[in-house]
Amino acid sequence: MSSELKTAILAKNQKRVKNITAALSEEDNWSLISLLDELTPMLLMESNLRYGSFHIIKMSLFLREMTIKNYFNRTTEKKLLEKMALNFCERGFIPVGTEQTLKQKQSGAGSVKKLVDELAQGNVHNAFYYALSLLENEPQKLCEFLLQAGALFIGDSLGHSLSCFYPVVKDLIALDSPHTETALLNNIMYLGRYDFSEQDRKHLCEIPVAPDVEGSSSARYPQDFNSLVFRCASGSGIVNLHHMITLAIFILWENGDIGSSPPYGRFLDWLGDKKVDTKQKDLITAYDLNVAVPDSYQEFTSEFSFNDLETSMETFFAILKNDYRKAVDWLFRIYTENLSGAWNPHYFTSLYTAFFLYLSADRIDNSAGRMAIYQAVKYFSANLMNL
Numbered sequence: 039m040s041s042e043l044k045t046a047i048l049a050k051n052q053k054r055v056k057n058i059t060a061a062l063s064e065e066d067n068w069s070l071i072s073l074l075d076e077l078t079p080m081l082l083m084e085s086n087l088r089y090g091s092f093h094i095i096k097m098s099l100f101l102r103e104m105t106i107k108n109y110f111n112r113t114t115e116k117k118l119l120e121k122m123a124l125n126f127c128e129r130g131f132i133p134v135g136t137e138q139t140l141k142q143k144q145s146g147a148g149s150v151k152k153l154v155d156e157l158a159q160g161n162v163h164n165a166f167y168y169a170l171s172l173l174e175n176e177p178q179k180l181c182e183f184l185l186q187a188g189a190l191f192i193g194d195s196l197g198h199s200l201s202c203f204y205p206v207v208k209d210l211i212a213l214d215s216p217h218t219e220t221a222l223l224n225n226i227m228y229l230g231r232y233d234f235s236e237q238d239r240k241h242l243c244e245i246p247v248a249p250d251v252e253g254s255s256s257a258r259y260p261q262d263f264n265s266l267v268f269r270c271a272s273g274s275g276i277v278n279l280h281h282m283i284t285l286a287i288f289i290l291w292e293n294g295d296i297g298s299s300p301p302y303g304r305f306l307d308w309l310g311d312k313k314v315d316t317k318q319k320d321l322i323t324a325y326d327l328n329v330a331v332p333d334s335y336q337e338f339t340s341e342f343s344f345n346d347l348e349t350s351m352e353t354f355f356a357i358l359k360n361d362y363r364k365a366v367d368w369l370f371r372i373y374t375e376n377l378s379g380a381w382n383p384h385y386f387t388s389l390y391t392a393f394f395l396y397l398s399a400d401r402i403d404n405s406a407g408r409m410a411i412y413q414a415v416k417y418f419s420a421n422l423m424n425l
Contacts, residue, residue: 258303
């Protein structure tokens with residue numbers, strides 16, 4: 039069935055896509071996870087990027103992770119499948135992929151330098167060859183290279199040079215995946231669009247790089263993550279939203295087991311002197327989290343209004359406090375019920391990262407996490423109003 043779905047998507051046959059997803063909805067044995075896995079090679083090779091970067095594969099990997107963690111009930115999964123498949127019909131994909139071709143147990147010495155030198159000259163094919171050598175011989179160093187290289191350009195790309203590829207590196211390159219080589223080609227092709235200065239090349243050749251750690255002489259490690267989240271979650275519009283998304287990616291990177299500590303200094307330089315939106319912060323912190331909550335999803339949707347977020351989000355945050363999984367499921371589901379046409383994948387990506395920040399209680403208060411969620415929902419609501 040997934041091959042039929044892929045064929046219909048590539049043909050941009052929305053009627054066929056609707057029929058296939060409707061048929062799947064009647065079956066008990068289909069899996070959103072396996073369907074996304076089989077569509078992954080196609081999603082990696084999105085072309086004519088509507089938003090300038092690879093949002094589709096990033097969004098799909100984030101939703102795949104949330105599905106694995108059982109955040110969505112069956113109804114929500116079905117709605118996500120239909121909306122994503124129809125959205126994919128609006129995209130362009132190129133039939134490019136690769137299979138594992140390098141099986142050499144030689145030393146990878148010098149491969150990072152050769153890789154970055156080829157990238158700096160725009161020689162993507164040669165760069166990919168050296169990346170394959172690192173994948174075979176020094177996979178940890180390769181992952182570190184890809185993340186550090188992406189972090190170099192966050193200020194030029196609204197964070198996409200890192201945020202679009204962190205899940206690709208984590209789920210498809212660092213792990214044993216049938217799509218590892220295609221994912222690597224995707225990442226190398228993207229990096230080929232940038233100019234690497236001599237300083238950049240020197241930095242990448244020093245992998246593993248010295249981390250920005252608390253108490254380091256460079257003092258580039260954030261001293262107060264709570265305040266940093268409030269700053270990043272302040273303001274509206276796509277730029278402010280990406281401050282929040284990219285901070286979450288930096289923390290995910292630090293918390294994970296691929297690469298060394300991320301260069302927070304680069305993120306802080308990009309953020310600049312952005313201030314906290316005190317009016318929005320005061321609204322979030324003043325919410326009564328003990329208000330009555332709806333007993334059912336139907337009751338929730340009858341009360342929730344994207345036209346009155348200040349009131350609706352108070353109830354939602356009370357649900358979130360009482361039952362995190364239910365809150366996540368209900369918000370994603372109500373999103374799907376308000377989507378149409380070529381909707382923006384930032385809607386789901388920003389929700390994923392905002393919920394992650396909310397769960398990062400070891401360094402971030404729930405109030406700061408709630409402000410990140412509010413920012414994401416506000417962005418979605420503003421775009422609904424413009425349709």
